[in-house]
Amino acid sequence: MSNFRHQQSPLEDKDLLLKIRDPETRNYGFNLLVRAYQQRVYWHVRKMVIDHDDADDLTQEVFIKVLKAIGNFREDSQLFTWIYRIATNECLTFLSKKKRRFFLPLEDVGKELSNKLDTASDISADDIQKKLQKALLNLPDKQRLVFNMKYFDELSYEDMSQITKTSVGALKASYHHAVKKVEEFLTQ
Amino acid sequence: MKKLEDIPKKNIFEVPEGYFEKLPGIIQARVAQPERATRWMPVLKYALPVAALLVIGFFWFTPEPKSFEDQLSSIQTDQLVAYLANTELRTEVLMENIVLSEEDLMDLEETVYGSLDIDYELDLLLDTEEYSEPLENF
Numbered sequence: 001m002s003n004f005r006h007q008q009s010p011l012e013d014k015d016l017l018l019k020i021r022d023p024e025t026r027n028y029g030f031n032l033l034v035r036a037y038q039q040r041v042y043w044h045v046r047k048m049v050i051d052h053d054d055a056d057d058l059t060q061e062v063f064i065k066v067l068k069a070i071g072n073f074r075e076d077s078q079l080f081t082w083i084y085r086i087a088t089n090e091c092l093t094f095l096s097k098k099k100r101r102f103f104l105p106l107e108d109v110g111k112e113l114s115n116k117l118d119t120a121s122d123i124s125a126d127d128i129q130k131k132l133q134k135a136l137l138n139l140p141d142k143q144r145l146v147f148n149m150k151y152f153d154e155l156s157y158e159d160m161s162q163i164t165k166t167s168v169g170a171l172k173a174s175y176h177h178a179v180k181k182v183e184e185f186l187t188q
Numbered sequence: 189m190k191k192l193e194d195i196p197k198k199n200i201f202e203v204p205e206g207y208f209e210k211l212p213g214i215i216q217a218r219v220a221q222p223e224r225a226t227r228w229m230p231v232l233k234y235a236l237p238v239a240a241l242l243v244i245g246f247f248w249f250t251p252e253p254k255s256f257e258d259q260l261s262s263i264q265t266d267q268l269v270a271y272l273a274n275t276e277l278r279t280e281v282l283m284e285n286i287v288l289s290e291e292d293l294m295d296l297e298e299t300v301y302g303s304l305d306i307d308y309e310l311d312l313l314l315d316t317e318e319y320s321e322p323l324e325n326f
Contacts, residue, residue: 125200
């Protein structure tokens with residue numbers, strides 16, 4: 001169930017980067033980059049923060065940071081793993097700040113996000129789907145992230161390793177444990 | 189045990205209509221804003237209060253300059269004596285640089301003449317050749 005209709009090829013990415021690095025075509029190139037990656041970024045973020053407005057803000061921030069940092073992008077890694085990494089950091093920072101700002105213990109933020117699943121008008125899910133999402137909210141943020149990338153985004157462990165700078169072995173273990181916890185929750 | 193593979197994979201989240209058509213334009217508009225003001229604002233936000241504190245601190249801790257009299261009175265007498273003893277200043281040079289007010293002159297006169305035996309001093313004066321003749325009208 002990948003959210004991506006079209007996957008950018010390395011050649012297409014190279015072309016994008018050339019356009020962005022040329023001052024005359026910078027805006028046009030950046031516009032193309034946003035169009036190419038906006039959905040991947042948005043859905044990755046949305047699954048983590050649940051709320052559309054938060055996901056919208058974070059998605060915009062991700063692309064603004066991408067543009068600022070594009071000069072530092074080393075072409076030995078894929079553009080999409082680099083962008084995904086920025087998006088991942090933005091999500092984790094957002095969730096971490098949310099917990100600190102309101103002095104909420106971890107489970108309260110999870111509860112707040114869980115309530116949004118029940119009340120938000122832009123979430124249409126039958127009971128089992130909602131239960132799955134609520135099960136995921138019980139996981140630590142980083143483990144939830146790994147689960148989303150593997151289960152929903154269908155990324156390879158190698159790509160996930162590039163994004164999270166974590167070993168493939170650790171990612172496999174994390175995903176395996178996440179699945180076990182989710183299944184236990186669904187069985188309750 | 190409920191298995192994950194038994195649950196259909198589904199994206200339960202929705203977006204407002206036309207969201208992805210509008211998003212690139214919104215982002216483009218944000219990056220096109222002049223960066224100068226926003227770049228310097230965080231710096232100014234912290235730099236201005238720090239600069240204000242430094243200025244206040246400078247004036248608060250800088251001692252007021254002393255008047256000449258205060259500076260002079262802070263010098264120890266023995267230091268003055270030692271200085272005068274070790275310099276070649278002559279009385280005439282010192283006196284040239286002193287400006288005495290009328291009041292100072294009167295005080296000085298009182299101090300000098302008050303300590304003299306006038307008659308004895310006059311006798312000394314009169315004993316000089318110039319005053320050898322008796323002073324008839326005195």
